[in-house]
Amino acid sequence: MSRGAAFTYSPLLPTGDDLTEYRLVTDEGVDVVAGPGGRQFLTVEQSAITQLTAEAMHDIAHYLRPAHLSQLRSIIDDPRASANDRFVALDLLRNANIAAGGVLPMCQDTGTAIVMGKRGRHVLTDGTDEEAIAQGVYQAYTRLNLRYSQLAPLTMWDERNTGSNLPAQIELYAEDPGGQPDAYKFLFMAKGGGSANKSYLYQETKALLNPARMMEFLDEKLRLIGTSACPPYHLAVVIGGTSAEHALKTAKLASAKYLDNLPRHGTMAGHGFRDVELEAAVLELTRDFGIGAQFGGRYFCHDVRVIRLPRHGASCPVAIAVSCSADRQALAKITPSGVWLERLETDPARFLPDVDVSNEPVVKVDLNRPMAEIRAELSRYPVKTRLSLTGPLVVARDIAHAKIAERLDAGEPMPQYLRDHAVYYAGPAKTPEGYASGSFGPTTAGRMDSYVEKFQAAGGSLVMLAKGNRSGQVTKACQSYGGFYLGSIGGPAARLAQDCIRHVEVLEYPELGMEAVWRIEVEDFPAFIVVDDKGNDFFADVTRPNPVLRIGSGPS
Numbered sequence: 001m002s003r004g005a006a007f008t009y010s011p012l013l014p015t016g017d018d019l020t021e022y023r024l025v026t027d028e029g030v031d032v033v034a035g036p037g038g039r040q041f042l043t044v045e046q047s048a049i050t051q052l053t054a055e056a057m058h059d060i061a062h063y064l065r066p067a068h069l070s071q072l073r074s075i076i077d078d079p080r081a082s083a084n085d086r087f088v089a090l091d092l093l094r095n096a097n098i099a100a101g102g103v104l105p106m107c108q109d110t111g112t113a114i115v116m117g118k119r120g121r122h123v124l125t126d127g128t129d130e131e132a133i134a135q136g137v138y139q140a141y142t143r144l145n146l147r148y149s150q151l152a153p154l155t156m157w158d159e160r161n162t163g164s165n166l167p168a169q170i171e172l173y174a175e176d177p178g179g180q181p182d183a184y185k186f187l188f189m190a191k192g193g194g195s196a197n198k199s200y201l202y203q204e205t206k207a208l209l210n211p212a213r214m215m216e217f218l219d220e221k222l223r224l225i226g227t228s229a230c231p232p233y234h235l236a237v238v239i240g241g242t243s244a245e246h247a248l249k250t251a252k253l254a255s256a257k258y259l260d261n262l263p264r265h266g267t268m269a270g271h272g273f274r275d276v277e278l279e280a281a282v283l284e285l286t287r288d289f290g291i292g293a294q295f296g297g298r299y300f301c302h303d304v305r306v307i308r309l310p311r312h313g314a315s316c317p318v319a320i321a322v323s324c325s326a327d328r329q330a331l332a333k334i335t336p337s338g339v340w341l342e343r344l345e346t347d348p349a350r351f352l353p354d355v356d357v358s359n360e361p362v363v364k365v366d367l368n369r370p371m372a373e374i375r376a377e378l379s380r381y382p383v384k385t386r387l388s389l390t391g392p393l394v395v396a397r398d399i400a401h402a403k404i405a406e407r408l409d410a411g412e413p414m415p416q417y418l419r420d421h422a423v424y425y426a427g428p429a430k431t432p433e434g435y436a437s438g439s440f441g442p443t444t445a446g447r448m449d450s451y452v453e454k455f456q457a458a459g460g461s462l463v464m465l466a467k468g469n470r471s472g473q474v475t476k477a478c479q480s481y482g483g484f485y486l487g488s489i490g491g492p493a494a495r496l497a498q499d500c501i502r503h504v505e506v507l508e509y510p511e512l513g514m515e516a517v518w519r520i521e522v523e524d525f526p527a528f529i530v531v532d533d534k535g536n537d538f539f540a541d542v543t544r545p546n547p548v549l550r551i552g553s554g555p556s
Contacts (some may be wrong), residue, residue, distance in 0.1 A: 001480075010241070010269035012301055013250065013307070015260025018119040018178055018185075018498070020331050020342050024453040025055050027338035032182075035122070043124045044334055046132040052332055052339050053136025054143075056188040057113060061105040061146060061342035064096055068234075068327045069351045072096075073301040075232070075293065076353050084528070087386070088489055089293060091526065092325050095492030096100055096348040099439075103145060104494035107230075107326035108429045108439040110146040113137040113168035113192030118177040119184045123334075130170045141165035141525075145438050147429040149193070161513060177333075187258055190214045192445050194467075194490070195229040195324040202249055202318040209239075209316070217318075223289055224324060226539065228444040228468020230490030231291070232299045233322040237282065237484055240272075241307035241317045247309065251321035254305040256329040262307065269312040271439060279304045290542040294467075295487060295528045297479030298385055325491035360386065367391025367522075371420055371462060378463070378484050379518030381529055383538040384493040387486065389525040393426075393465065394421045395518035397443055400509060401451045417519065419505055421484070425466035427514035428504070437501040437520070441493030442467040445485065449450050449474050456481035469539035485531035487538075502524045 029048030033039045061401060075081050099106035115133050119125075125132075141148065142164055150166060152161040177185035200221065208217055218237065224489070225233070235255035241247030248470035250272065253259050263273045293299040311317070330342040345351075363381060368391040389510040394417045396404070404415060425448055429438035445466035452474045455461035462483045467490035474485060504519040510516050531537045 001252075001516055005268070008269050010267070010271040012246075012270075013253075013259060013272050014263060015178075015259060016075070016263075018331070019261070021100055022331075022333065022340035023343045025339040025341050030334060030336065030338060031337050037204070039122060040182065041122045041124050042184070042334070042336055042355070045183060046126055047129055048334065049129060049132040049340050050136040050139065052186070052334065052341065053115065053124050053188070054134045054139040054547065056085050056186070056330050056332055056341055057137055057140035057190065058144060059098075059189060059341065060190050060330050061110055061144065062099045062102050063346055064327055064348065066345045069093065069345055069348050070304070071232070073351045075299050077350060078140035078298075080298060082292055083105060084295040085293045085297035085299045085382070087360060087526075088295065088491075090353070091347065091492045091495060093352055095495040097352065098494040098498050100348050103432050104435070104439045104497050105144070105146055105429055106328075106439070106494055107192060107300060107491065108147060108441045108493040109149065109194065109326075109426065109443070110149065110165070110429060111192045111326075111328060112196070112350050113141075114189040114191055115168060115170045116174045116187045117170075117184060118175050118186075119172065120176045120181040121174070122181040123184045128171055133170050134166060134168055137168045138164050138166055147432045147438075148167075155452070157180075158343060163446065164201065168466055185189055186332040187253075187256065188330050188425075189256060190326075190328040192324065192326060195322050195326075197444070198225050198229040198296055198322050199248060199251065200320045201223075201244055202320075203244070204318050206316060208318070209250070214278075215281070215285065219285060221320060222282075222286060223291070223542070224518075225320070226469040226489075227291060227294045227490065228446055229322055230294070230324040230326065230467065230524045231322075232302045233324060234327060235282070235286070235301045236301055237307045237309070238305070238307045238309060238312035238319040238447065239316070242310060242312070244317045244319075245378075247317040247319035248321070250307055250309060251319035253324040254307050255321045257305075257417045259305065259307060262473045266308065272307050272309045275306045275308055278306045291539070294489060296538065296542075297532075327439070334399070358407045362386045362388050364388045364390065367393065367422060374422070374463060374481055375533065378529060379533050383529050383532055383536045383545075384530045387527045387529065389422075389465075389486075389527055390523050391521070392421050393424045393520050393522055393525075394418060394507065395424045395426050397425050397427050397515060398447055399515040400517045401448050405451055405454060405508065409456060414455065414458035414460040415508070417517070418455065422463035423461050424488075424520070425464070428518075433489070435497065437497045437504045439493035440497045440501055440504075440520075442488040442490060443509055444468050445470055452483075453477040453480075456483050470531060470537070475535055475537045476539070479535035482533045486527040486534060487530040488525075488527050496525065
């Protein structure tokens with residue numbers, strides 16, 4: 001029998017040095033005590049973990065990393081960026097400025113709370129760390145103007161909103177983080193449904209592992225992400241993995257920049273590494289898609305992370321994930337010196353341009369007119385036309401659409417409000433005192449695709465407003481019934497609430513909370529024509545992959 005290779009060990013993901021800038025949250029609730037063998041132990045009270053969690057969930061709902069804001073500003077300054085790229089980037093910077101006020105969260109989908117902790121062997125707690133973290137999540141979501149999005153399954157088919165945004169996803173590991181036995185380190189994330197739904201796993205083979213085939217594969221798969229998760233994205237691609245679930249988790253961590261300090265080359269120890277050359281090539285690939293920052297241009301992605309992992313010889317998983325414009329994550333640590341949280345940007349106004357670059361041609365649309373007049377005006381303009389909407393909108397999303405479909409199936413007429421008004425797919429966060437609305441950005445349009453033909457045939461949903469691309473059945477329905485789909489900028493929910501939404505009232509199904517049918521009044525609400533009444537769809541061409549792709553030379 002042949003002998004195996006000599007023993008060697010490396011962690012699968014050697015994360016490298018921590019270069020994060022932290023701020024002190026508190027120095028209470030931590031102490032250092034003497035232990036056996038002359039060792040020093042860090043004791044951490046559960047109240048300190050709860051306080052840190054609550055503070056972290058607050059900060060990531062309202063603040064962004066300076067590097068992310070700098071990337072938005074660079075879009076505005078780039079002469080190669082399209083007018084729509086610059087308009088979206090400026091709106092997202094304005095949104096960040098409003099969110100930093102600490103009242104309106106940056107996105108209405110304030111996400112699933114995800115916490116990962118690594119506790120060193122010399123850190124002592126009372127053993128209820130997970131409960132303490134959940135308590136901090138609870139405090140943040142019930143005290144702040146955040147949205148409850150978690151549904152508890154009561155039976156296989158019935159579910160109910162928990163009313164607290166719990167449960168959170170909490171993962172705790174017993175290991176010395178960064179080789180520090182007396183440290184407890186954390187990653188806090190808030191992951192909204194839009195970007196979470198754009199995590200993909202593909203089971204490939206060795207045949208993928210050559211440059212030409214890899215770029216063809218990515219050209220096809222990355223276009224499928226579309227815009228419903230609110231680009232520009234931080235994109236992560238993971239090739240390989242000891243299991244499918246490890247590949248997916250690695251992609252999520254990479255999208256949050258948690259793995260930026262991985263080695264740049266592999267070794268026989270089998271650890272993961274970053275391929276920065278392939279990252280640059282994939283970023284250029286996305287620049288050529290034409291999708292841009294939602295409505296055409298270069299900035300589909302801010303940046304790309306490509307991680308190569310070891311794999312079983314008969315398996316080659318590929319995982320893809322994105323972090324969206326609500327780039328919500330923060331690192332934290334508890335050490336003998338106190339409780340520390342990553343310092344996020346509290347003054348995003350410094351990234352705003354001195355000159356207003358949003359003064360591009362825009363068509364103003366009065367929504368107070370009859371639906372036939374609104375559609376006649378929209379019919380005069382091509383897809384990608386930028387609009388400014390003023391007047392009433394009806395708001396309805398998943399559950400409301402399902403209930404209205406049941407009424408149509410029972411022989412009842414289409415509600416008049418969907419016949420008379422454009423419908424906005426959205427669900428608001430909590431309304432702060434003194435505001436007309438809480439953060440109120442668009443939700444993913446594709447979830448309502450299956451209802452469009454039925455609703456338009458019954459005279460409703462003839463003008464729809466949401467984010468992201470639609471399926472071919474929506475384009476076909478709009479061509480058949482004279483309908484339109486307007487794209488709203490995904491991401492700036494705080495700005496829409498403060499600057500564009502003047503009045504909000506419930507029309508139907510108040511028991512559904514944020515899923516109720518609402519009537520809102522908007523002023524200068526930004527939108528773009530994406531699908532028109534002639535069968536044109538802006539995304540149809542840019543989401544179609546190149547039939548042949550040569551590395552470095554573009555399509556043939």
